[in-house]
Amino acid sequence: ISSVLSGAQTPCAPASNTYTQQITVFYSNAPGSGTLDVNGQSFAITSSPQIVTLTNLPADGNSVNVTAVFSDDAGCTLTSAGLFNAPASCSAPCAPDNGTWD
Numbered sequence: 001i002s003s004v005l006s007g008a009q010t011p012c013a014p015a016s017n018t019y020t021q022q023i024t025v026f027y028s029n030a031p032g033s034g035t036l037d038v039n040g041q042s043f044a045i046t047s048s049p050q051i052v053t054l055t056n057l058p059a060d061g062n063s064v065n066v067t068a069v070f071s072d073d074a075g076c077t078l079t080s081a082g083l084f085n086a087p088a089s090c091s092a093p094c095a096p097d098n099g100t101w102d
Contacts (some may be wrong), residue, residue, distance in 0.1 A: 001027045001078040012059035012090035033071030061088040
């Protein structure tokens with residue numbers, strides 16, 4: 001794995017306070033079996049550059065480190081510190097059950 005780049009990012013979804021992020025992974029000599037794992041999410045190995053979409057990421061406004069590794073070749077790992085920033089939290093404040101605050 002030679003490099004990773006951040007791609008398109010969806011806005012924060014208020015119902016779940018999550019977002020999705022595309023990552024492009026560049027590599028050569030991928031193993032013939034296993035998966036490409038990016039930040040704990042697994043994808044079938046296709047060809048380089050490979051675009052993957054990370055889902056259900058917590059929207060917290062923080063910088064995000066990205067680690068890509070082949071499941072069948074743990075020695076082939078790349079971590080990119082602070083590759084992108086998560087969107088700020090967008091969770092809706094809790095409303096009272098009866099429509100008024102006690």
